[in-house]
Amino acid sequence: MLRRTFWFTTGVAAGVWATTKVNRKLRQLTPESLAATAANKAIEAGGRLKDRAVGFALDVRDNMAHREAELGDALGLNAPVDPAHGLPAPRRYTAVENRSDPKPVSKYVDRTTYSYNRNEDH
Template sequence: MFRRTFWFGTGVAAGVWATTKVNRKLKQLTPEHLAVAAANKALEAGHKLKDSAVHFALDVRAGMAQREAELGDALGINAPVDPELPAPRQHIAIENRNTPLSVERNDRTTYSYNRNEDH
């Protein structure tokens, strides 16, 4: 009698376990669950892509700064200024006399500049 009860209990437990496993698998294959899983995977992939893009941008910026410093040293731009050299010249802008007159003040005429004028 004890043997039959043991094997009956074992069979019931195995049946419950198998039914639970099958039901879980079937629930995972429903369209709603598949849509949620796909959305979660897409969000996860988007976050990974964003993180890698940020790291790439930071690496590019660091490389640009390093290369700019190397070029500045090579061209002598970063060299200290010699105090005996004269001050740099101030360039005066040349007036464009082909543009129409806009305002006449006292004895001085100014010309307007509108970069959208030619378009």
């Protein structure tokens, strides 16, 4: 008799457990539940993407400031001020000059001597 009671109780417990599992899965597969799950996943993905974008933007900003400082040093913009004159030290010139482009020195230069070829830009 004890053996039958044990197996009966075990069967009832297994049936309750299986019924609970099936009902949970059916509730997860309703359209409302699927829509809510999709919305939650989209919100999580958007948050992760935003965090990455913010981190990328901060990295770009830091590298940009570092590169601007390098360029300022190379061009002499960050040079110390000459105390005698109150002016910064003269700028260094670029290493490569474009001597093939004869542009006028000012806007008052005679434009007839300056030849401009439209096709040269392409």
